[in-house]
Amino acid sequence: MKQFYYTYNKSNKNINLKQYIYTIGSYHYNWHNDLELLLIMNGKVEVCTNGTSRNFETDDMILINSNIGHATLAQKPNSIAMVLHIDPMFFKEYYENVGLLYFNLNSSKKTRNEKQFVLIRSYLSQMILCCNKESPEHKLLFESLFYSLIYTIISYFPPKEVYSAAFMTNQKKFNAINRMIKYIDKNYKKKITLDKLSKVSGYNSNYVSQLFKSHLGINFYSYLTRIRLREATHELSQSRNKILEIALDNGFPDIKAFNSAFRENFGKSPTEYRCQLNSENIKNDINFKKQFISIENKLINNKLIGYVSNKDSYYLKNSSLNWEKINKLTECMTEPLHKLQELTKELVQTTDCFEKNIKDLPK
Numbered sequence: 001m002k003q004f005y006y007t008y009n010k011s012n013k014n015i016n017l018k019q020y021i022y023t024i025g026s027y028h029y030n031w032h033n034d035l036e037l038l039l040i041m042n043g044k045v046e047v048c049t050n051g052t053s054r055n056f057e058t059d060d061m062i063l064i065n066s067n068i069g070h071a072t073l074a075q076k077p078n079s080i081a082m083v084l085h086i087d088p089m090f091f092k093e094y095y096e097n098v099g100l101l102y103f104n105l106n107s108s109k110k111t112r113n114e115k116q117f118v119l120i121r122s123y124l125s126q127m128i129l130c131c132n133k134e135s136p137e138h139k140l141l142f143e144s145l146f147y148s149l150i151y152t153i154i155s156y157f158p159p160k161e162v163y164s165a166a167f168m169t170n171q172k173k174f175n176a177i178n179r180m181i182k183y184i185d186k187n188y189k190k191k192i193t194l195d196k197l198s199k200v201s202g203y204n205s206n207y208v209s210q211l212f213k214s215h216l217g218i219n220f221y222s223y224l225t226r227i228r229l230r231e232a233t234h235e236l237s238q239s240r241n242k243i244l245e246i247a248l249d250n251g252f253p254d255i256k257a258f259n260s261a262f263r264e265n266f267g268k269s270p271t272e273y274r275c276q277l278n279s280e281n282i283k284n285d286i287n288f289k290k291q292f293i294s295i296e297n298k299l300i301n302n303k304l305i306g307y308v309s310n311k312d313s314y315y316l317k318n319s320s321l322n323w324e325k326i327n328k329l330t331e332c333m334t335e336p337l338h339k340l341q342e343l344t345k346e347l348v349q350t351t352d353c354f355e356k357n358i359k360d361l362p363k
Contacts, residue, residue: 001294001295001296002294002295002296003020003021003292003293003294003295004019004020004021004022004082004128004292004293004294004295004297004300005019005020005021005292006018006019006020006128006131006132008131008142010143013090014087014089014090014092014093015087015090015143015146016086016087016089016090017084017085017086017087017146018034018083018084018085019082019083019084019085019124019127019128019131020082020083020290020292021041021080021081021082021083021128021292021293021300022080022081022083022290022291022292022293023074023078023079023080023290023291023293024043024045024072024073024074024079024080024081025074025291030069030070030071031067031068031069031070031174031177031178031181032066032067032085033066033067033087033088034066034085034086034087034088035063035064035065035066035085035086035087035088035103036063036064036070036083036084036085036086037061037062037063037064037083037084037086037105037120037124038056038061038062038063038064038072038081038082038083039059039060039061039081039082039083039120039121039124040056040057040058040059040060040061040079040080040081041058041059041080041081041082041300041303042058042078042079042080042299042300042303043057043058043074043075043076043077043078043079043080044056044057044058044074044075044076044079045072045073045074045075045079045081046072046073046074046075047062047070047071047072048070048071048072048073048216048217048218049062049064049068049069049070049071049216049217050064050065050068050070050215050217052217053216053217053218054106054217055075056106056107057109059107059112059113059117059121060106060107060108060109060112061105061106061107061112061117061120061121062105062106062107063103063105063106063153063157065101065102065103066088066099066101067171067174068174068215069174069177069178069181069215069216070216071216071226073226073265080293080299080300082124082125082128084124084127088101090150091159095159097161100161100162101159101160101161101162102159102160102161102162103153103157103159104157104160105153105156105157116152116155116156116157118310118311119148119152119311120149120152120153121307121310121311122307122308122310122311123145123146123148123149123152124149124307125303125304125305125307125308126141126145126308127142127145127146127149128304129304129308130142130145173211173214173215174215176201176202176203176211177201177211177212177215177216179200179201180197180200180201180208180211180212183196183197183200184197184223184224184227185227188224188227188228188231188250188251189249189250189251190251191251192224192251193205194206194208194209194220197220208220209221224251225261226265228250228251228252228261229261229262229265231250232246232247232249232250232252232258232262232270233273235249235250236270236273236274237274243255243258243259243270243271246258246270247270258270
C-alpha cells in the first residue's frame, strides 16, 4: 500500500526534499542538518526544541532550524503530522552565509488561521498530493509550489543571521548534547548522574542540566524520565510483564516513581494505558519506527483537500470583504458626487452665459 512519503532531488538547483505524513508516538530526540517544517494535522503534540517545550494542536506548525535538537511526544491518540525536510544549501544562491541562517516560524491558537499559515498549509498539501505525478505540467506545478512555499516563508518570516562566534559556540554545545543523548539512550536502565554526564560532555556537572534546559526546554532529569517512559511504554504494549518488572527494567527506582511519572505525562496510570491498547496502537509502537500514513487514509485526504480549499476560501472571503468596502464607499460617495455633478452643470451654464455676453459686447 502506498504511503504519503517521497524524496525529491534536483542537484543543479540544490533542491533536496523529503516530505511525509506519519503518526507521532513515543518521545524521540532528533538532530539533523535539514530545516524541518512540522505541521500537526490531527491531535496534540508536545515539541521540545531550542530551550522551550510547547504543545501544538491541530493546524499548528513550527519550523525547526538546521542542527537544532528537537523531540516530539504525542499528547493525544492518533496524533498525525506532516513533515517537510529542506536541505539548507538551497538558500546558498540567495544568502551569503547559509550556515548562519535562523528562521523564527511557529503558530499558535491566535495566529494559526492568519494568511501566512493558510498559504503554507496549502502549498505543503498540494506538494504532497502531486509529488508522484510524472507529467511535465505536474513537475512544473510541484516546483512552482515549492518556490511559492519558500517565498511565503521568507516574506513573512525573514531569516536572521546568527553571529558566527555564537554559532561556533552553539555547535560545540550541540556536539556535547548529542554525546549525552547517545549515552542516555544506551544506559537509561542504569543509574545516571550529572557527574557521569559531566565526563561525557566535557562540561561541569552544574552546567549539564542548564545545557539540557537551554537546548531542549527541559532539564536533564526530565529528559531521562521521558526516555525511560518511552521504553517502558513500548514494553507495556509488547510484553505481558508485570508493571513492577517493567518499571525496574527501565530505570525507575520503584513502581511509585513509575506510576507518578506516567500519570504526569499521559494523564493515566500504566495499568489504564495497557487496558486501552488496541492492535493499531501496538503496531504503531513496534521498534519506534515512523509509521507513515496510507495515501488512502480518508481523514488525511480530507484534511489535505481542506487545506488547499481554505486558501481559495481565504482569498474569496477577503475579495468579498474588499467589494463590501468598495460598495460602502460608493454609497457614501453617491450624494457628494451628485452635488459635484450639479455644481459642474451650473458652472458650465455660467461659463456659457459669460462667453455669450462677452460676444454681445460692442466692439
